[in-house]
Amino acid sequence: MKNYDLVRHVKGESKFVDDILTPEGCLHAYVLYSQIAHGNIKSVNINTALQMEGVEGIFIAKDIPGENQIGGIIQDEELLASCKVDFIGQPIAIVVAKTVALAKEASKKIIVDIEELTPVIDPRVAFEKGELIMPPRVFSLGDVEANWDKCALIVEGTVESGGQEHLYLETQGAFACPVEGGGVKIVSSTQSPTTVQKTAAKVLGLKMHLIEVDVLRLGGGFGGKEDQASQWAAMAAMAALKLNKPVKLILPRQDDLRMTGKRHPYSSDYKIGLNKEGKIINYEVTFYQNAGASADLSPAILDRTLFHCTNSYFVPNVKATACSCKTNLPPNTAFRGFGGPQGMFVIEAAIYKAAEKLGIDPCLIQEKNLLAEGDEFSYGQKAEQCMAKASWESAISKFNFPHLKKEIDEFNVASKIVKKGIALMPICFGISFTTTFLNQASALVHVYSDGSVGVSTGAIEMGQGVNMKIRQVVASVFSIKIDRIKNETTNTTRNANTSATAASSGADLNGKAAQLACNNILNRLKDAAAKYLSLANSDQIEIKDEVIYYENKPTRLLWNELISSAYMQRVSLSSHAYYAPPGIYFDKDKAKGKPFAYHVYGTAIIQVAVDCLKGVYEIESVKIVHDFGKSINKAIDRSQTEGAVMQGIGWMTMEELKYNENGRLLTDALSTYKVPDIYFAPKEFEVEFLDNPNDSLAVFNSKAIGEPPFMYGIGAYFAIMNAMKSYKPEKHFEIISPMTPERLLLSLYN
């Protein structure tokens, strides 16, 4: 049986928010946003705009019936700017009209008078000015101060990493329809229906039960719709309730690019100390996170930077400080890896620079410091079932790294202008929301009297295949054909208080909940079968391939008959189940605990070729050994890996967010913000599934896959550096990402 999600996709039958047929009279909303990065609003005049034909309503801050507040972790973000603006793209007014074109037209007639203030774009400048989202956070292990003496080599430096646009192909959007009782039903393109529900409730001043949020699927999320889908939904809902008409709000691409937050740019200082054998003794690092204008998820992202600041290495003495700096950019937000990549990039840079000092290949230092079983992370958790060395060694031998390296060295001797480079990139990524309470999920399973099954969970399908995985879980617990099972939309009336589908945890948590719900029903079905077959002992009953077995022998009873019998016996064929993974905790004040259910490991080898005349490069090959646990669906996991790696390589290479000094995004269209295309995909891409004999905490001993492979992309940066180095061995290049053709050429020749 084919994965029906994929069948619908290839036929263009999958529906996204903008595809649903809207009821008659549906209005369209357009959001007017600030063109100034920092300033005080003197006045907003909507009178002329409101007179325009086809315009049905214009709403500004003062029209908000509830609280003008959408901040999650910290209450510091308005839905509509009331008296000051803090970034270009900040919403000021919602214009509702018969068509999008009319709404946009009318928005141009709104006069916003803003007294301009100087914007701050640079996180270090913000830090100097004391503009912080919250007090700095520190993780530490051992004693850094006491150990600098013991280091044979100490290297210090700074590292810059650029932001990244999510570029989900489906832009943000929502559709809202008033319902009786003063409530509203919202269809949203969100990773977190509960956040949408809460935000809308707060903004509208309504109880949560008056707001139903439904999600079909997303045309990509990548973290960009975890927290930042809510405002559009809340705006559509507010307009719908005010006008008592259905309202659709879909962001045009350029507005989406300008208005929404991105991966956080970071500026960091590091100091690393190694002993004579190349063992890292000390690592001190300070991260300046460019949070943008408000907190959004920045505090949690900052934490993950700290959690992953030593990547896959054991470092006995760590002092890591992280500052979330408030600037006049759109509030930066979750993006695949959630701050982890920024943390890992810095230690990789530190290792690279240490190796450069020693005149050796960085992989020698990497290898020497890989985590071993029982090693402690700076946050107190110990590495368990550690696969760091296993994946490294497997990659080295499976792909014959020494041979690859030799080939490259020979090529570089012969080739004057085109140079090749290769780098190894190990990863270690912790799985669980580090905000422990978010690690919970629920599932609702109905078996209908005809034997078909509907399953609802809090998981959002956004391309990662969570729906298919959950169908597989249900099919496996019941031992029935997968085509009997349908995923329902994700809906707050069926699954309440859900966590976002994020932190790679969608299938882990919701799959487990679905498994529990199915088990509840299965136990009842066994009793019903025993009754039907007049057997005393339901323990000996099993279902195998839709046949009911007793004491390992098939009976005459089949799934369909069992279900109708159970129904006639008045057995509940529905179950709601809840899952919260045990044993995880984190003490924020001490910055110690066991925040992760488990870690994911792997190693990538990335090879590139750089044309040192024109400054352009090609990713030649990506070879990975990855720890998938016991994969539920290898095809999905492989595809997730490939997509994540290419996104990671994009972040490191061509994806460049350029802002001017006024805080205006210059790369605000697909013609200027470039993401990897098919020609950029490497010729060779190999993914090996590492043998992992261990059980994990996740469903059926699988492992989370969404985020971890993203960080293999960092290897591309250092592969390029290695190629550049072989062209200009005497040069010491700064570590600034992305390594665009521009940066590359200027680095080589200036």
Place this chain on the structure above:
Amino acid sequence: MKTTIKFICNDRVISTNIHPAVSLLDFIRKQEHLTGTKEGCREGDCGACTVLLGELKGNEVIYKNVNSCLLPIGDVAGKHVVTIEGLNSDVLSPIQESFISETATQCGFCTPGFIVSLTSFVLNTNHFTFDSAVESIAGNICRCTGHISIKRAVSKMLTFIDPVFNGNRIEDLINKNFLPKYFLEIPVKLKGLSSETYEGKAVNSPEFVISGGTDLFVQKWEELIKTEVSFIPPSGDKEKIRVSGNFVIIKANTTITEFKESEIINKHFPALNEKLKLFGSLPIRNRATLGGNIINASPIGDMVNILLALDTKMYFIKDNGVRELPLNKFYLAYKTLDKQKDEILDEISIPIPAEDCLFNYEKVSKRTYLDIASVNSSILLAVHNGIINKINISAGGIAPVPKLLAQTGEFLLFKKISTDNVSEAIKIAMQEINPISDARGSADYKKLLLKQLIIAHFVTLFPDFVSIEELV
């Protein structure tokens, strides 16, 4: 004048009186609720909106993949539009099957565009190779898969194709489930429509003249639908490229694809076919015209850059009069042209280069394909006994207008090809340009890049006469 726009959309005839500059994307999604075609960017850069556009040529319908977000509905009259819905039948096509079996779709938003583009590939190509299949989807961006599984799906799809067709490709493709059956009836149906061809409204002085629309629909789509427009459609089966004496004469509405594939062009300018892969994407090239590229006057236009080096002349028409103008006199200042508003570019002419002429073209952009140049440059030169006796070097992205580097050329004329002379020429070139910093690079970068591209010209054409190590 017939002002109703009639066309076939999938298997249905549609007629509408909507404004002719409404994009086909809006029409099919909003009016027809054919929502399999997606809007991802509205600027031709993602391919989520890709549809097939079929045009009757003789008894055959020729299909191309195009970006419906940039396609004015007025230009669809009398043609066959195929959306993803129009490719579905009871069974999955081998393209669809391949995408499923290789998990080449994740969120699914981009997928219809890929399926449509690959269908246009199997309809058109004479090269059933992996590379040409990839070329057909180079205008489709997938953010989820990184295109790795998509490449596997392409290889898989190719195994379903027997490149030998029994004459009627459409019939063969129907038999192999690539296309639904109704495709067979389309030629007859289209002929039926041709008698009712939409002629547009007579517009005296239209605000906008739309040719391929690939610039106008990016820059001004909201204005277009509010005013009067007229079309110089890139379609039509008249011969657009011809040789006259020592010149190649090209109609302004020739598309980049037509130019690139033309036998005449490939004979006289063999280097261009491969290089023009760097122009936009296949669906863009299928619509973008030479005339549009010239008139749009972007300092980084690729066709303009090439044509400047080739001594191109332009022929404008207005009120039955014809005006001739060398292309290098056309650009006065940023987007300021030696052209009256109602002058129409009719043709251009390019002298056929002498046998001993050499040509090279270089373009560097942030992403190699489907990206606008940071800097581009073309060179045309003739060398006798090691002495340059003709030379044109053009450069884009380094000034407000597309530019011929006149002084650089002048310096090199009648000089030897040598490392020293190239090195000196680069110094002169640096004096001739004044790039600005923008999204496509800093001024410093553009200067450096032009230097590198000039080196690239000489290293490519005269590897034995110049030393790259000394030049860089």
